[in-house]
Amino acid sequence: MSTEVRVPTLGESVTEATVATWFKQPGDAVAVDEMLCELETDKVTVEVPSPVAGTLSEIVAAEGDTVGVDALLAQISEGEAASTKSDAPKADAKAEKAPEKVDQVDDSYKNDAAKTDSNRSDTEDAPSAKKLMAENNLSSDDVKGTGKDGRVMKGDVLDALSKPKDAPKAAPAAPRSSDQADREERVKMTRLRQTIARRLKEAQNTAAMLTTYNEVDMTAVMDLRNEYKDLFLKKHGVKLGFMSFFTKACVHALHEVPEVNAEIDGDHVVYKNYVNMGIAAGTPTGLVVPVINDADQMSFAAIEKAIAEKGAKARDGKLSMAEMQGGTFTISNGGVYGSLMSSPILNPPQSGILGMHTIQDRPMAINGQVVIRPMMYLALSYDHRIVDGKGAVTFLVRVKEALEDPRRLLMDL
Incomplete structure (x- = not known):
């Protein structure tokens, strides 16, 4: 059975949004209320949760697409587990040759650290936090998570951004490039920034x-x-x-x-x-x-x-x-x-x-x-x-x- 994921009501007088980020890809398993994507409107960011448990079978509106209220975003196949992804590691583990005993002894001191890393890697950070970290070139290691099992929340990222950064270590000077594009970065404006720019210019153009x-x-x-x-x-x-x-x-x-x-x-x-x-x-x-x-x-x-x-x-x-x-x-x-x-x-x-x-x-x-x-x-x-x-x-x-x-x-x- 397939379930449609549609654009929710965005607010008074707001008729469209931009698909900002997809947190899941086709074939990924999703749980009820797990965040699928974020939509940007003129004023706010709207998170779209999964209405059912199953497998994301199709993404209809890609990142960067403009969508209207109630537009189709994706399709979810209910009850289908992403068995391929979960079973693959087990098969690989069985196929691997057991390490020598001496290696097991030498590596035993790493067990506790490995368990800690495993627990952290299994923790899914909040979608809004991941988006904000990506926009500011941060990783989960740069932010102290306060959520369950160390989950990074949006407030944690904002706290990290508000703190002064340590001075970066001097890196070897890279050769200067003659290509201007190598020294520039082109980033698409968010809908909020586009709206701010448009409204400020409108204020200057329309008001005395x-x-x-x-x-x-x-x-x-x-x-x-x-x-x-x-x-x-x-x-x-x-x-x-x-x-x-x-x-x-x-x-x-x-x-x-x-x-x-x-x-x-x-x-x-x-x-x-x-x-x-x-x-x-x-x-x-x-x-x-x-x-x-x-x-x-x-x-x-x-x-x-x-x-x-x-x-x-x-x-x-x-x-x-x-x-x-x-x-x-x-x-x-x-x-x-x-x-x-x-x-x-x-x-x-x-x-x-x-x-x-x-x-x-x-x-x-x-x-x-x-x-x-x-x-x-x-x-x-x-x-x-x-x-x-x-x-x-x-x-x-x-x-x-x-x-x-x-x-x-x-x-x-």
């Missing part, structure tokens, strides 16, 4: 994008955070970071300048009476923007918990399509990478994005005296088609005021 700048003295926020961070962690179980302050400040400013929270739909402007805050996050596979719905109704603790949860999912590649849709405004924190100043690009169809940057001690003139203060540059990129310069500057000033005197957030000033 402009950026305005200001700077904020972070003294008050840092003092407040240092004073309450231990109590906050003890009560709410999550750390008090800067992002909740910036989210609250932006919500406050969006209420006063609603056009920054609006979007253009044809010849209409759609004003949103709610704030779904997008928080841009860098991952090993590219930039993603998880969305915190109804951030304007949330407390500091609820915002911090949501950011921590969505950030962990983003790093592990487990964000769903629904968690990245419906944003009305975005915050991008380039400061975590050391950026001093930049001009963020809009996330269509949104009309505004706030760029945060690194905090730097700088001399400031305050009340006629020069003092050292922790300063951050802020950048607001906006769609000038619906947001005037006055509105953009007002928005950024309100964010600055709220951060320099957080009590304004409590008093709604």
Whole structure:
């Protein structure tokens, strides 16, 4: 009996995907729910499990093929075991001549190591981990697996990538080649990277994008955070970071300048009476923007918990399509990478994005005296088609005021 493997539902408004990696080949035995392949969509990677146990008899959609929802991926013959592969080693073992006794004695000290290697070789790493290791030229030996029997999980690979690598040993200089191709590597862009490139270019082509700048003295926020961070962690179980302050400040400013929270739909402007805050996050596979719905109704603790949860999912590649849709405004924190100043690009169809940057001690003139203060540059990129310069500057000033005197957030000033 043959069972069809088809493309699952990919998410709202997503109609096609690219076959990224096949983990099994025709003739391989598969178990129920064992991963067969991975599909890449515009936003997420989707793993396709086997619906039945049997033998993969045919692959219909090869790696690199574009497939639609419910398209046929492969055929599985139910109940057929891959006997050829499992029996072959036994036959070879019987045919081999037994080694001399003296060799058995000499090699006996290797038994324990051989058993360990055998157990590790029988362990199947997570498909998403294997794909990520291949993309970053890593092997299972380079990653410490935390799964069952040392199985390497995707989180293990991400941990390995986040750690500084040892300096490579100097290798003998290879002769320079006259062929330019020998010094280049051509790698096909993932669907996520293609989508990022396309959407960023669309934002530049369709929106009348402009950026305005200001700077904020972070003294008050840092003092407040240092004073309450231990109590906050003890009560709410999550750390008090800067992002909740910036989210609250932006919500406050969006209420006063609603056009920054609006979007253009044809010849209409759609004003949103709610704030779904997008928080841009860098991952090993590219930039993603998880969305915190109804951030304007949330407390500091609820915002911090949501950011921590969505950030962990983003790093592990487990964000769903629904968690990245419906944003009305975005915050991008380039400061975590050391950026001093930049001009963020809009996330269509949104009309505004706030760029945060690194905090730097700088001399400031305050009340006629020069003092050292922790300063951050802020950048607001906006769609000038619906947001005037006055509105953009007002928005950024309100964010600055709220951060320099957080009590304004409590008093709604």
